[in-house]
Amino acid sequence: MKKICLMVLALIVLNSCTKNFEEINTNPNQITDKMLEQDFNLVGSSFSVMLFNLMGHQIEEDLCYDNWMGYMGSPTPYVAGVNNTTYYLRWIDAYWNRIYGSVMSPSKQVIQLAEEKNLPLFGDWAKLVRILAISKLTAIYGPVIYSNYGTAGLGSIKYDKESDLYNNLFTQLDEIETNFKANTSYTGFTKFDPSYKGNIASWLKLLNSVRFRLAMRLVKVSPTVAKTQGEKALADPVGLITTNAENFLISLNGEVMPVSMICFDWNDTRMGATMESFMVGLKDGRMNKYFAEVSDASLVTDHPAYKFKGIRSGAFINAKDDRVSYSTISTDFKSVQNRRGFTASEIAFLKAEAALRGWANAGDAKTNYENGVRLSFADWGAAGVDTYLADATSKPINYIDPKDSKNNFTALSAITVAWNEGDANELKLEKIITQKYLATFTNTLEAWVDFRRTGYPKIPHVAKNDSSPDWGVITADQWIKRLVFVPAERTGNAAAVSEAATFLTSGKDDIASRLWWDTGTPGNF
Template identity: 90%
Template sequence: MKKLCLMVLALILLNSCTKNFEEINTNPNQITDKMLEQDFNLVGSSFSVMLFNLMGHQVEEDLCYDNWMGYMGTPTPFVGNVNNTTYYLRWIDSYWNRIYGSVMSPSKQVIQLAQEKNLPLFGDWAKLVRILAISKLTALHGPVIYSNYGTSGLGSIKYDKESDLYNNMFTQLDQIEANLKANTSYVGFIKFDPSYKGNINSWLKLLNSVRLRLAMRLVKVSPAIAKTQGEKALSDPVGLITTNAENFLVPLNGNVMPVATISFDWNDTRMGATMESFMVGLKDGRIAKYFNEVTDVSLVSDHPAYKYKGIRGGAFINAKDDRVSYSTVNTDFKSVQKRRGFTASETAFLKAEAALRGWAGAGDAKTNYEDGVRLSFADWGAAGVDAYLADATSKPINYVDPKDSKNNFTPLSTITVAWDAGDSDELKLEKIITQKYLATFTNTLEAWVDFRRTGYPKIPHVAKNDSSPDWGIIAPNQWIKRLVFVPAERTGNATAVAEATTFLSSGKDDIASRLWWDTPATSNF
């Protein structure tokens, strides 16, 4: 009897242990899929990371189009002063890897989960973020992998021809817009949305604004599609981003603004000479919001009232210490928590250009132009906008490098700020794009797009041109046109890259090949 009791007790204890085995052996700090499903965590938790990775950092932004457009200049002679800034490529794939690894990949998972969990609006949101990302990546390389993304089982993953890509993006914007408009009261995004706190109408305004941006890219290569898509955005009853309160701000997720880290921690970037030429010459009050004054006044003997000194893109540089004393970015960038992804000022300048082109619903070019300047000054907290807009005499100044006269330049632009109804459309467009350029600080890829499609603003050539047959030759009177296809794709997806190269107008995968919308036509009208 005693033995039987012991056996029964053992069975009870064994059952008790195995009954709670899963609970006892579960790591209390591990997040499970079941936990993630609560409050939509499984589909929503990736969005802040995807949004953060929409923007570039050092090698894909600061040492590429920040420099190429003259916003920033490096004091550091990276790789013997022969690098991206002097038109010899050293860094090619950083943004490609960022977009595919940190946006396209997690968005693919979100879209699949949204379908499985019957949460279609999360899938639409992820598709919109994808368009934000791929519209940037294509502005660097041209053809990219989009419609065939995720079909790795096919071996060779085909690239989208740019004309097909833009049509696809416009079609997807239509679908996303329809779904969001049918659910404007939906609150499921709130917990995961650091930009708009889940407000569907705000995302619809961004969608319309992005449509207008993409439409404007096509004005010379496909004017009919550009006009149709642009007018669709302009006429949509939800509207566009038209106030600074509606600006699309991208989260930094606790990170320091990249340009601040590069400027202050690494001392590898400084104000660009082109910005010095334009902003000092035009007496632009935003300059103090963008950059810090120099303490060595001998650097600014040519304009002592404006103590800012920049570095020319592709400069002749011997030693880093020579120019570390030039203007850093404003110290405030160390503490910002978000960066600008799309602003009301950009919308205003897009509408100003649309008005010049006669698009329905664009309004008046002068009004939009001045609104763009006013919105930018207000956004940055700069004073003096009325005097600035009335200035019909101030022009960009000559740039003088106190360390090496080989970097000096005379500005190609003689633009002023005040609007003149008697100017030609071409000169009016130059004013619009120049002010758009000055307003687009820290979101500089769009300025590089505008420059390639319009030729504005008129910026100097690089001082030191190291382009070669390795990556493509840029003529002395020209500027870099694109980044080549990334090395891993050239070797691992060679057949698709070879086909994508035929999509380029030159048939060459080099830095001198124009993108689809970058036509060689000299006139913009």
């Protein structure tokens, strides 16, 4: 818990109310050195930091959607075992502060400087990074401050309604796309771009891929907009991210991979029981690329051929030492230099879903589904993909916690891997989203999005549900829907927060309120 406290303290230092957003994380030394104007340094030097901060760390990821989606489980009983993982919020604002302090604030400065220095493409690039950031933030909170961000002198800075926000994002993507396409040979980004080395065509493929991702989010709440935007991305001659060589990788800038630090340095995270259920049950060849085998055979008597043991989401935990011996992540993560921000496998699975929905240029659902699995296996260096794709009998297994039977669960999914053209579309979609889930390890927010909008993959409930009227009650048959608006906003921008709550489907700022695109309606077709 000491580590958590230190991280919270660090975040508090970064935090301020909305009225001072433009002052957050400003380096007093920048802009004053004339040397920064050489080779576009003045506008380009912030990009590696902005890109790095698109992703989160322990409080934002590991103790939130990494746990909620069963990728990881915590052996540590934080705050007497009552915390985010059991649906009682202790950490609310870390990612909010990260995005506004380390992406929105510096990007605002870049956009202003790009205009002053007549370097408009740098402004467009900063806007695209903003879209990447805010599309993640809205998936966590719902309404966010975007179109009114940076407006000074107002008593209250209004939040964007989600329907307005997505329309705005699509419009901005159009504008950036037009400008990038008119300048595909531009090389000004090269020295500042750790992801694509300044290649405009690669950024255009990412832009189309982001459009496709956001379009699919809206498929149940606004199907016409979803189809229009999705087909626009599919039809664009520039294309999408379709090979692993084109994956959007986010540089760690020399830092340790967060999940590696949490797992090996702090012993505060382990394999999730849901991943054990799916990966052991389906005999998934990526298992040892994600996780490490346990040395204690008594932990895996239920499946001795697969020596992996996870911790259930929201588990009953008495002492940290009880489960430190469960599966760590693979030691390969100790030396990685990049994080996966957007992969070709995700595009393949999006295309598979689009094909089920009859979108133009989506191709064949089976081909895309199998391509997504193949791309993921290749990306992680896993073997046995042909055998895996042909398996029509293996299913997720029930989970047994050898330390406490209260954490046991019966698998809710009976999914297999092999594609069956005779299956109903709903079952086909479950297969697509389940494989997409298994492929997006270490970039798990989109899996939480998919789960809320489709109901897939079928994952167990938390073992221990500590939700309460303090933050919202999650009933026994449901899962957490969002994080609440942050404390600094509740006090420093109260009128806007009150209005933003009315934008939520329930009208309440709590963890049980569905986001706009999470309709809660059964079935997907």
